[in-house]
Amino acid sequence: MSTFDLQARLLYRDGMMLVLDKPAGIPVHKGPKGGDNLEAFFDDLRFGLPRRPALAHRLDRDTSGCLVLGRHHKALEKLGLLFKQGKIAKTYWSVVLGGPTEDEGLIDLPLGRRDAERGWWMKVDPEGAPAQTRWTVLARSADHCLLALKPLTGRTHQLRVHCAAQGFPILGDPVYGPADHKGGETLHLHARAIEIPLYKNKEAIKVEAPVPAHMRPALMALGWREETQDRPEV
Structure with missing residues (x-):
């Protein structure tokens, strides 16, 4: 990934924070095996400040969309507290296999580690940490649904x-999807929008990331049209 590519993905910028449109397929930070990662290019996002911005939260390697960076220490402290307190509203779009019969609902299932040696693999665990997700069906077909997912916790x-x-399961999920749907597709999970109440006595900052190519x-098979960049016709 080039510097130009990363700067072109800037969705929002002010004195406190940046919001990037993260591409799918690249981790946000360096892993044990090395390789490309977004943090390696943050020096080119200073925009006049003496230090590079830093991650205020994380997105999975294969998740695309709104990624928030703090531009300095004070900003990172404030953003970190807002995320911890659950005051930042996140909306994800996801294409799933099959789908719920209802139009909206709440998933309330605690999560714990699936494997102690792979701490990022998770499972439903009655003894795990509380986890809640609100969902709304935006469109349906015989085989898929487009869901708007709003995590109330950040597991x-x-x-x-x-x-x-x-x-x-989410289309293209190589870990939690069915075995016969794990190959060939990129994960269809996109951090579509985020609302950040960063400044007192001002409305929350609302940022939306365009639908990724994959x-x-x-x-479009579910009725979405690129020119509207809006919810599909149901």
Whole structure:
């Protein structure tokens, strides 16, 4: 990924924070095996400040969409507190296999580690940490649904595990999806929008990320039209 590519993905910028449109398929930070990661390019996002911005939260390697960076220490402290307190509203779009019979609902299933050696693999666990996700069906077909997912907590792989546990795994999920649907597709999970109440006595900052290319065919089959960038016609 080039510097130009990353700067072109800037969705929002002010004196406190940046919001990037993260592409799917690249981790946000360096892993044990090395390789490309977004943090490696943050020096080019200073925009006049003496230090590079830093991650205010995380998105999975294969998740695309709104990623928030703090531009300095004070900003990171404030953003971190807002995330911890659950005051930042996040909306994800996801194409799932099958789908719920209802139009909306709440998944309330605690999550714990599936494997002690792979701490990021998760499972539904009655003894695990509380985890809640609100969902709304935006469109349906015979085989798929487009869901708007709103996590009320921020557990690792929460949306992926919750959807799979309810019987409608996310399309392209190589870990939690069914074996016959794990190859060839990129994860269809997109951090579509975020609302951040960063400043007192001002409205929350609302940022929306465009639908990524790998999700457009599935969304168009469900009635979405690129020119509207809006919810599909149901």
